[in-house]
Amino acid sequence: MQADQPTMDHGVETTPLDIARIRREFPILRRKVHGKPLVYLDNAATTQRPHDVVEGIARYSFRDNANVHRGVHELSQTATAHYEGVREKVRDFVGAEKTEEIVYVRGTTEAINLVAASYGGRHLNEGDEVLVTQLEHHSNIVPWQLICESRGAKLVAAPINDDGEVILDEFERLIGPKTKIVAFSHISNALGTINPVERMTEIAKSRGAVVLVDGAQATAHTKVDVRKIGCDFYTVSAHKMYGPMGIGALYGRKELLDAMPPYQGGGDMIRMVSFEKTLYSSVPHKFEAGTPNVEGVVGLGSAIDFITSLGLDRMAEHEHDLLAYATEVIGGRPEVRIVGTAREKASILSFLIDGVHPHDIGTILDGEGIAIRAGHHCAQPVMDRFGVPATIRASFAVYNTREEVDALARGLDKVMEIFG
Amino acid sequence: MSELRELYQELVLDHGKHPRNFHGMEDADRQSVGYNPLCGDKLTLYLKLEGDTVKDVSFQGAGCAISTASASLLTETLKGRTRAEVDQVIREFIHMLTEGSPDDDVEHLGKLVVFQGVREFPVRVKCATLAWRTLEAALHGQDEPVTTE
Numbered sequence: 001m002q003a004d005q006p007t008m009d010h011g012v013e014t015t016p017l018d019i020a021r022i023r024r025e026f027p028i029l030r031r032k033v034h035g036k037p038l039v040y041l042d043n044a045a046t047t048q049r050p051h052d053v054v055e056g057i058a059r060y061s062f063r064d065n066a067n068v069h070r071g072v073h074e075l076s077q078t079a080t081a082h083y084e085g086v087r088e089k090v091r092d093f094v095g096a097e098k099t100e101e102i103v104y105v106r107g108t109t110e111a112i113n114l115v116a117a118s119y120g121g122r123h124l125n126e127g128d129e130v131l132v133t134q135l136e137h138h139s140n141i142v143p144w145q146l147i148c149e150s151r152g153a154k155l156v157a158a159p160i161n162d163d164g165e166v167i168l169d170e171f172e173r174l175i176g177p178k179t180k181i182v183a184f185s186h187i188s189n190a191l192g193t194i195n196p197v198e199r200m201t202e203i204a205k206s207r208g209a210v211v212l213v214d215g216a217q218a219t220a221h222t223k224v225d226v227r228k229i230g231c232d233f234y235t236v237s238a239h240k241m242y243g244p245m246g247i248g249a250l251y252g253r254k255e256l257l258d259a260m261p262p263y264q265g266g267g268d269m270i271r272m273v274s275f276e277k278t279l280y281s282s283v284p285h286k287f288e289a290g291t292p293n294v295e296g297v298v299g300l301g302s303a304i305d306f307i308t309s310l311g312l313d314r315m316a317e318h319e320h321d322l323l324a325y326a327t328e329v330i331g332g333r334p335e336v337r338i339v340g341t342a343r344e345k346a347s348i349l350s351f352l353i354d355g356v357h358p359h360d361i362g363t364i365l366d367g368e369g370i371a372i373r374a375g376h377h378c379a380q381p382v383m384d385r386f387g388v389p390a391t392i393r394a395s396f397a398v399y400n401t402r403e404e405v406d407a408l409a410r411g412l413d414k415v416m417e418i419f420g
Numbered sequence: 421m422s423e424l425r426e427l428y429q430e431l432v433l434d435h436g437k438h439p440r441n442f443h444g445m446e447d448a449d450r451q452s453v454g455y456n457p458l459c460g461d462k463l464t465l466y467l468k469l470e471g472d473t474v475k476d477v478s479f480q481g482a483g484c485a486i487s488t489a490s491a492s493l494l495t496e497t498l499k500g501r502t503r504a505e506v507d508q509v510i511r512e513f514i515h516m517l518t519e520g521s522p523d524d525d526v527e528h529l530g531k532l533v534v535f536q537g538v539r540e541f542p543v544r545v546k547c548a549t550l551a552w553r554t555l556e557a558a559l560h561g562q563d564e565p566v567t568t569e
Binding site for chain 1: 423424425427428433436437458459460461462482483484485486488541543544547
């Protein structure tokens, strides 16, 4: 929607975003690749970082760097204030009730591994089941496989339909008395499907399962409210939302986190250590062994500020416009078949071209300066479901434009010129 | 664009689209599976030996134009060659794509020279060498699937 007139909605101004101005905040978007202007459409893999995020990290490193929770000196206190201040920011960003419910992790992969090892390790017994869906990224499959194997539990996958949507009846049917944990993505990284997470959580919770929602793809595209969703765990990845790599957060309901054993041992997660017995810190620090990635946390804080300043509603509106335009322009081409046609979709367009392998398309588009992902997107079960080894995936962020969709279309002309 | 044309030459496009010897082989003496976990390309290579000589070679699988064309041209190249000759072609082919320089004399590789341009696309080298690594495994009797990673 390229609305010409600013409109008022519930007293909030909904002027469309000034995309040209936003793009200026991302220096990487000015660079060239193979002599052509970069067209970056691989945002589901990682988003680019604005000035404020990079400068925030630099400022912290140049001015305030020290280890946290350790020193009485000024710098350590400042670093700790940064570290704990962002925790509060994350709490607000995902709508958690308590700040202690936010645990810093390396990313969503570590968050899921933490829950699988710590919660799963304690609560899964022989014959129990963990339910995921066929849509999941490998990071929401393999940690569960590992813990199921060691506990004698079984991993079950709920099927998806031809549009790439979880079949809710089947999902419901597969949650039985043995199902202890249900884990699913908020938004599919391979197809863009937005899952009805509130409904799915309600179904799982009503049957007594604990629910983890993988938010890797969601937090830059839709407002997350963990209490509204009702889930027990929710995972956040900074680098998929304009922040740095190697940092993320796990939201966990306090009662659950309190009762869970530590995931890793080390400094900062203890209250008192002797060779006879160690007393652990309370949450969240119980789960944050060792010197943390403080500059990453600072970057995560700046990324949240960036998103908040633009407004997720306006970002979603712009990205939805791009998806609709791309679906028409790219999906309308006779040689293109879109994979993933869910009614509710985030700004991801996965597609195939008859008779041309995605990797060859990726190479030709790269020659045009266009970065897309060609492959199985770490979601091989999704590819198997559609009977393809790989797809081409264009994924859009707030700084992308309709002109870039046109560039992608011209890139596909090149593909057809060579392969047609 | 010229580098791309170099990569996707007519011969590559032709063999990518219409691979030769593209079938299974029930009476194969050796077979081996090659897999590229990064892109999901997977192929099975079949060999029939007569004494020291490759009597027949075929392949099956799914892959990009580069890996399919490379496997296809491999099968055309190797029929009738001795094992020692095959080993040498494998070595020279992989060398051309990895360590070689554009000025090397590779004419003796015949049609396989068409893949010299792949060297300019480092992420695609694995596509071009997959069939050859798999062939190596088939010849030398490795049972484990070959993977590019």
